Amino acid sequence: MKRENILDILKKTKRLPQAVIPKDAGMIVAYTGVCSGWRVLDAGTGSGWLSMFLANIVNPGKVLSYEKREDFAKNAQQQIRKYGISNLRIVNKDVLAIDVKGKYDLITLDMKDCEKAVGKLHKNLAPGGWFAVYSPHIEQSVAVKDVMAENSLKNINIIENIAREWYSEHGFTHPVPSGIMHTGFLCFGKKQI
Ligand SMILES: C[S@@+](CC[C@H](N)C(=O)[O-])C[C@H]1O[C@@H](n2cnc3c(N)ncnc32)[C@H](O)[C@@H]1O
Numbered sequence: 001m002k003r004e005n006i007l008d009i010l011k012k013t014k015r016l017p018q019a020v021i022p023k024d025a026g027m028i029v030a031y032t033g034v035c036s037g038w039r040v041l042d043a044g045t046g047s048g049w050l051s052m053f054l055a056n057i058v059n060p061g062k063v064l065s066y067e068k069r070e071d072f073a074k075n076a077q078q079q080i081r082k083y084g085i086s087n088l089r090i091v092n093k094d095v096l097a098i099d100v101k102g103k104y105d106l107i108t109l110d111m112k113d114c115e116k117a118v119g120k121l122h123k124n125l126a127p128g129g130w131f132a133v134y135s136p137h138i139e140q141s142v143a144v145k146d147v148m149a150e151n152s153l154k155n156i157n158i159i160e161n162i163a164r165e166w167y168s169e170h171g172f173t174h175p176v177p178s179g180i181m182h183t184g185f186l187c188f189g190k191k192q193i
Contacts, residue, residue: 048076
C-alpha cells in the first residue's frame with residue numbers, strides 16, 4: 001500500500017473555490033459504480049478536488065475537466081503536476097461555449113447553469129453512462145432533474161448525504177454539536193443502454 005493516498009494529497013493541495021468533499025465524491029462512486037478504466041468529463045474544475053478524486057478511481061482511465069476561469073484552471077494544473085496526477089487534463093474553457101467531442105461513461109458537473117450543461121452534454125454520454133450533478137441549492141437540482149427527464153435519462157435520483165460525526169469521552173457519547181451540516185445535493189441520471 002502507498003503511504004500517501006488521494007485523501008492525503010487533496011488536503012495538501014491549494015484550494016480556491018468551494019470543493020466537492022470526499023463524503024459527497026464517495027456517493028458518486030456508490031451510485032454510478034465508476035471504476036478503473038471509465039472515461040470521465042467534468043466541469044467546472046474549480047479547486048480540482050472532484051476531478052482528482054475521480055482520476056484516482058478511474059486510473060488508467062482518464063478525466064477531462066473544463067474550467068472557465070484562467071486563475072482556477074492554472075492553480076488546478078499546478079496541483080496535478082505537483083502531485084503527479086497524470087491521467088487528468090484540465091482545459092481552460094467555458095464548457096457551455098464549445099462543442100465537446102467524444103463519449104464519456106460519467107459526466108460530473110459542479111457549476112452555475114448546470115442544467116444547461118446537462119441539456120448540452122447528454123449527447124456526450126455513452127450508452128449506460130451517468131450524469132452526477134452537484135448543486136448547493138435544491139432549486140438547481142430540481143432544474144437538473146427536469147432537463148434529465150426531458151432528455152429521456154433514467155434512474156433519476158436526487159440525494160443529500162448527511163454524515164454526522166459522533167464524539168465519545170468520559171463515558172458519554174453524542175453527535176459532535178457543530179460542524180458542516182449541509183454541503184450540497186447530487187442529482188444522478190443514466191443514459192439507457
Ligand atoms: C464550486 S467550483 C467547482 C469545484 C470542484 N468541483 C472541486 O471539487 O474542486 C465551480 C467552478 O465552475 C466553474 N464554472 C462555472 N461555469 C463554468 C462553465 N460554463 N464552464 C467551465 N467552468 C465553469 C467556476 O469558475 C468554478 O471554478
